[in-house]
Amino acid sequence: MKSICVYCGSADRIPQKYLAAAHAMGSILAHRGLTLVYGGGKTGLMGALADGALENTGQAIGVITAGFNTPELAHAGLTRMDITETIHQRKARMYALADGYVALPGGYGTFDELFETLTWGQIGEHAKPVGLLNVDGYFDPLLAMLDRATAEGFIFEEHRQALLCDPDPETILDIMAAYEHPHAAVKRWMRQT
Numbered sequence: 001m002k003s004i005c006v007y008c009g010s011a012d013r014i015p016q017k018y019l020a021a022a023h024a025m026g027s028i029l030a031h032r033g034l035t036l037v038y039g040g041g042k043t044g045l046m047g048a049l050a051d052g053a054l055e056n057t058g059q060a061i062g063v064i065t066a067g068f069n070t071p072e073l074a075h076a077g078l079t080r081m082d083i084t085e086t087i088h089q090r091k092a093r094m095y096a097l098a099d100g101y102v103a104l105p106g107g108y109g110t111f112d113e114l115f116e117t118l119t120w121g122q123i124g125e126h127a128k129p130v131g132l133l134n135v136d137g138y139f140d141p142l143l144a145m146l147d148r149a150t151a152e153g154f155i156f157e158e159h160r161q162a163l164l165c166d167p168d169p170e171t172i173l174d175i176m177a178a179y180e181h182p183h184a185a186v187k188r189w190m191r192q193t
Contacts (some may be wrong), residue, residue, distance in 0.1 A: 001129075001177060003035040003061075005098030007113040008045035009106030010073075018105050019048040021135040025104065025169045026052025026060070032173065037097045039090070040064030040082075042075035045104055050075050063093045091116065100129040100176050105138040122159050127181035131164040131172045139165065158185035 006029075008022055022045035029036050029052075036053045039046055040062025053060045054077060062081045064074055069083050082097075084090040091113060103114040120126050132139050143165065150160040162182055166172040 001034060001099040003037050003098050003100075004029055004173070004176075005037040005094045005101045006049055006104060007101065007106060007110045007117075008038070008049060008104035009110055010039070010041045010044040010046045011107065012043050014044065014105075017136055018045055018138075021133060021169070022046075022048040022104055023052035025049055025102070025133060026054075026058065027056045028169045028173065029053055030056035030058025034173075035059040035061060035079075037061045037063065037094055039094070039109075040075060040078065041068070041073055043073065045106065047075060049104070050078060054078070061097060063090050063097070065090050095120070095126070098128070100131070100179075102131045102133055102172060102176070103139075104133045105135055111142075118159075118163060121162060121181065122156075122186065124183075124186040127183070129164060129176035129179035130162065131166070131176050133169060133172055134165050134167045136167070156182075156185045156188070158182035 006025065026036060026049040036058060038049060041047060050060045059079045062075055062078045064081060065084055065087055082093055084093055101117045103110055117130050121130060146160055149155045150157055164172060164175045164179065166175060
């Protein structure tokens with residue numbers, strides 16, 4: 001992996017532990033020589049993440065829509081900022097630039113990006129690792145819902161296991177580096193076997 005796309009929240013009024021985790025993730029990406037790809041914002045976890053990378057001489061590529069490219073929202077100090085017209089183009093650009101994906105705590109936008117990326121892997125559009133940085137158990141209720149969906153037969157076990165998870169940034173990146181995509185499950189889901 002040479003680049004990691006990080007999905008995360010942009011809200012400012014959140015507990016410090018989430019901002020610290022985002023900053024640490026950015027720092028670790030920089031120390032590992034991995035380029036950060038993210039939504040281009042300067043607020044909330046987005047800003048802390050980018051600052052963590054940049055403060056440690058890392059590369060940070062933002063991808064932002066024209067409507068969000070304002071002094072109040074866009075990070076001005078990035079290595080590069082790609083501007084798209086629509087949110088769909090933005091997500092496609094982030095997807096194309098990354099060798100793997102990690103979701104940090106966030107809201108609707110983070111969940112949307114995470115599940116779209118998981119779905120693309122499920123149907124064979126990519127074989128890249130997808131992980132969760134489970135800061136202070138933030139994603140525990142989501143993981144429980146996915147376990148129920150798996151138990152009820154809505155998700156293949158292999159696809160459930162394809163969502164990698166750990167509370168430690170170093171560990172989640174190690175797990176992602178060792179990831180092997182469940183190609184057989186993709187074929188079974190697509191009824192090709």
